[in-house]
Amino acid sequence: MRTDTGQVFKLEDYRPNDYLIPQTNLTFRLSPDATRVTALLTVERRDGVSMSAPLVLDGDGLTLKRIEIDGKKVKPSDLLASPDQLTILKPPAARRFQLLIETELAPAGNEALMGLYRSSNVYCTQCEAEGFRRITYFLDRPDILSVYTVRIEALRDEAPLLLSNGNPLDRGDLGGGWHYARWHDPFPKPSYLFALVAGNLGQLADSFVTLSGRTVELGIYVEPGKEKLAGYAMDALKRSMKWDEEAFGREYDLDVFNIVAVSDFNMGAMENKGLNVFNDKYVLADRETATDADFANIEAIIAHEYFHNWTGNRITCRDWFQLCLKEGLTVFRDHEFSADQRSRAVKRIAEVRTLRAHQFPEDQGPLAHPVRPRRYREINNFYTATVYEKGSEVVRMIRTILGAEVFRAGMDLYFERHDGDAATIEDFIKVFEDASGRDLSQFALWYHQAGTPNLTISSTHNPAAQEFTLEIEQSVPPTPSESRKRLMHIPLAFGLIGAGGKAVEYSGVEGASIEDGVIHVRKRRHMVRFSGVAERPAVSLNRGFSAPVTLSVEQKADDQFFLARHDNDAFSRWQAFNTLLTDALISAFREILGGKQPDFAARLTELAGSIAGDETLEPAYRALALALPGEADIARDIGRNIDPDAIYAAREALALAIGTANRGAFSSLYLSLADKAAFSPDAASAGRRALRNTLLDYLSLQPGGAALAAGHFQSATNMTDRAAALAVLAHRHHGSPEAIEALAAFETIYGSDPLVMDKWFQIQASVPGPQTVDTVMALTNHPAFSMGNPNRVRSLIGTFSSANQTGFHRADGEGYRFFSQTVLEVEKRNPQVAARLATALRSWRSLEPLRQAKAREALLSIANAENLSADLRDIVERTLA
C-alpha cells in the first residue's frame, strides 16, 4: 500500500525525462510467492542532457535482487535503492547502455490488484495508471514509449497458457515440468499498457479479416467450462472491429487480438495492447445469467477497449493530466458505436441520464475538477465521470460545432499527425482548428474549467412586430480553487415548434450566430431576435443534449405538455415529459395530489398513459420515459436541505397515481408484451422486456401487485425478467411472503454463480428503508460475499451507499457509521476500491442539517484513521475541504 506522501503533481511541472527506454526485454519466472522478473532495458540519454544526470527509476514496494550495467555489477556506492525508487547516481558516459534489473514479487499476496497478481489461480497484471512500478523499476510514465519483448516461464501444469502483448514469437519446453513462451510487440508503448496473463483458461477462438485483407486471430479466454458464455462478447468484438474501419477508417494492426476475463479486477476492463484484460462481468453472458443491461454493457465495453487501440495505444497521453485525451474520446467512440448498433435516441437518453447521475454531482460538489485536471495527489482518483463522460460530451460538441464531415477530417488528421506520439489536449484541439480553419480557443475552456454551466433562458413574443425573442444568459458556478470563471462557448441546439408540431419558419435572426439549428452562446448575455414569427412557438431547447449544461427556463406547463407530445427531437420530447415529472415531484406534487391543481395531475397521468401506449414510439423509449426520475436526481434538482425520506414518499405517491389512473391500459399492454419468440438479446427484444418490466413496477403498487410480480418471477425465462421481478418484490413488497420466497429461490438456483449472486446482493442492498443497513451488515457474512473481491464489494456496499437514498441516509446516521467502518476495512486490502466507495458521500453538504452533521462525523472518522492510503486520504480530505 502506498501511503500518502502529500506530494501534489502539477501540470505546469511537466518536463520530459532525461532518459528514454527504447527497448524493454522482460523475463518472468512465475511462482505464486516468489516470481523473478528480469528486466533488460536499453537506456538512452536524451540529446543535450549532461552525462552526470542521474537516472531515477520509479518503484512501488519492490525488492531489488540484482543490478548490472552493460553486463557488469553496479557498485552499491553508485546506487540508491529503496522499495519505491532506484537511482543510478553515475550512469555510463556512453549515450546508450544496457541496464539489467532483477526483482522478486509475491503475486499471491497482492490484494491491491495492481501490478502482477493472482485471480482464481491465474496470474494477471493491471498496470494503469502506475502498476508497472510494482513489477520492476522503470520510468513508469506514459511518455516513455518502448518496444517490448517478453519471455514467460511457468510450470506447465499450473499455467498451460502464457500470454503477453503483441504477436507470439515462439514457445517450448524447459524440462522439469516448466515451459516458456515469448511475445513481441512491434509498436512502442508506455508501460501502463504492458500485460501478462498465465494460467489454465478455456478459449473461444475466431478470426477477423481486416479492411486490407489481413486475417487477425481472435481469442477470448475464460474460466474452463465457461467458453460458451463468451459468444456475445466475441460477436461484439467483431462488430467493433468492422465499425471502427467504417466510421473512423481504423484498421487493427497486430496478427492476434486476445481478451482475458478475470474475476478479481478493480475496473471494468483494460486496453493493454493486443491483450485486453476484462472484469468477467463484462464478458460472460447468456439468457439465463445476464440481463439485457449486461448484454448492452458487454457490447459497449468490448468496443471501448478495442477502440483504445487507436485512441490511447497508437496515440497515447503525454502525462496523466491528459487522461481525457484517450478516455473522453474513446467513450465518445463507444457511444457512437452503440447508437449505430441500437437505437440512437434511446442511447442518447441513457447517456444523459448517466451523465446527470454521476458527473453532475461530481461537478457540483467538493470533488469537482476540470476535464483536464491541473493537479492531483493520486491519479487513481481521476478515473472519474468528469474525465470519461463529460470528456465524451466535449468531443461530441466539437462535432456539433464543426459538422460531421469536418470532424472526421480532423480525426483523420489527428491519426496521421500523431500516430506513435504521446500527445496532449492542445494537440487534439489543434487538428480540429487546422481542419476547419476555426479558432477553438474559447471552446477549449471545456477542458480547463470545472463546473456545470447554467443557461437562464426566457422568451417573449411580440405578435404586432412578429418577433420572437430568446434571452439567454450563461453562468458557470464556482468550484474548488476556481472561484472566477471565464465565459464559455456553448453550442445550444434548439427548435421553434408551432401548432401540430411543425417547425416555425423565421425570416431573419440577430443577436447570436446560428448554424444548422445551433445557437452559439459565447457571451454572458444574448438577446436572440427571430423576425417574421406570426404565432408564438413553443421552444425546444438543448436538443439532443447538445451541451452538458443545466437550464433554468421559465416555460409554461402548457408548452411542456405540448413538447412532450409533439417535439420531433426524440431526446427533447423525453426531456419535456421528464421535466414535468420532476416538477411534479419537487414542488407542486403534494398540492397536486391534494386537489389544488387537479388539472395538472390529471393531465400528467393521462400523458403517461398516452406515451406508454404510443405505438409510434419504440418500446425502449417508452420504458425510459415512464421511468420516474431517481431519488438522487430529484435531490440534485432540489439542491439543498435534502430529506431523502420525503423524496421517497413523493416518488412513491406519483408512481401510485400514474399506475392507478392507467391501471387497465397498463395491464393489457403488460400482457401484450409477453415474450412469444425465442430469446434474443437484440435491442428491439430488450426494449419490449424493458417496457413490460416498467409496467410491472407500476402495476405492483396496485391491488394484487405482489401476486403479479411473483407470477412474473416464476414464469421468467431469462435473467432480465427474473431480476426485474425480484427487485419489484424486494423493493415494493419488502418482507412479504412472495418477496421472501423469491429471494430464497433465487439464492438456491444461483448460489454458486458469483456474478449472478451480485444481482442478489444489489437488489437487497437497494431495498428502501431504515432496516436495510442491518440486512447489508448481515450479508457481509454470506458465504458468497468477499471483502477482497471488488465486484462483490461494489454490489453490496457500493449499491447500498450510492443507490439507496433512504437506507444509506438513515436519519440516525447508522448507515454512515457502517459505511465508514467498511471503507476502512476494504482499504486494508484494496485502497483503490475503498477510495472509489468513499465518493458516495461527496454530496453530503446538500443534506438537511442533522444528516449533514452525521455524514461529517463519518467522514472525519475515516480521515482520522491511522496510516491512510494516498488514495483514500485524497478523496476524504477533498470531500471535507
Ligand SMILES: [Zn+2]
Ligand atoms: Zn478507457
